[in-house]
Amino acid sequence: MAVTAYIGIGANLGDARANVQDAITRLARLPGASLIDVSANYRTAPIASSGDDYINAVARITTTLPAEELLLALHAIEAAHGRERPYRNAPRTLDLDLLLYGDEQIASASLTVPHPRITERAFVLVPLLALAPAIVVPGLGAAQDYLAGVTDQAISQL
Numbered sequence: 041m042a043v044t045a046y047i048g049i050g051a052n053l054g055d056a057r058a059n060v061q062d063a064i065t066r067l068a069r070l071p072g073a074s075l076i077d078v079s080a081n082y083r084t085a086p087i088a089s090s091g092d093d094y095i096n097a098v099a100r101i102t103t104t105l106p107a108e109e110l111l112l113a114l115h116a117i118e119a120a121h122g123r124e125r126p127y128r129n130a131p132r133t134l135d136l137d138l139l140l141y142g143d144e145q146i147a148s149a150s151l152t153v154p155h156p157r158i159t160e161r162a163f164v165l166v167p168l169l170a171l172a173p174a175i176v177v178p179g180l181g182a183a184q185d186y187l188a189g190v191t192d193q194a195i196s197q198l
Contacts, residue, residue, distance in 0.1 A: 042102040043144075044076070045110060046171070048137035048155065048164050049097045051121075052086065056095040057198075059121055059134045064099060066117045073103040073110070079167035081198040087161065095198070098139065098167035107141045111151050114138060139164060143178045154178055159186035162193035 047067065051059040060081060068075040077100045084094045103110055114136040121134035139155045146153040154177050158164055165187055168175060175183045 042104050043142040045101050045103055045107075045141045046139040046168060047099045047101065047114065048135070048139045049099060050094045050135040050137075050163065051133055052092045052094040053133045056092070057081065060095045060097055062121070063117055063134055063136060064097070066120070067099050067101060070101075070103075070113055072105040073101045073113075076100045076102060077171055079170045082163060082167055082195050083198055084163040084193065084195045087163075087193065094163060096163040096167060098164065098171055100171050107138065107144065107146055107153060108148070108151060110141070111138050137164075139168065140175075140177065143176075145178050154180065159183070160190065162190040162195045165190055166195050
């Protein structure tokens with residue numbers, strides 16, 4: 041059975057816009073998944089980090105892949121872009137986060153869904169709500185209810 045999943049996309053190294061676009065192209069070609077919709081791109085300042093501004097977007101897919109396999113596929117796309125993880129919140133060529141996987145709540149050694157900071161980041165909430173204004177975050181409630189808490193984070197649609 042297919043599950044609707046939401047993927048956070050971000051980049052701030054190299055040609056960030058091209059990297060985000062290539063990630064979307066790769067998501068559209070991902071075996072076991074279908075790209076349904078993608079938000080506009082947004083520019084945001086790094087949070088708890090340094091470097092250039094990020095280009096962010098959120099994609100909605102349907103997938104028959106189990107969540108852990110989807111995560112591995114996302115990591116493979118990141119690796120194709122030379123993603124390195126030298127330290128937490130390091131600047132990156134590409135970052136793909138599994139934000140939501142249906143209405144599941146997952147807490148494993150390698151995956152936490154909903155994404156643990158989904159309600160704390162404008163670069164996730166704004167594009168997510170653009171795609172799905174009434175979306176509910178499993179275990180937390182309406183995503184819209186968290187928007188007021190991120191108004192101090194600068195974000196602009198490109």
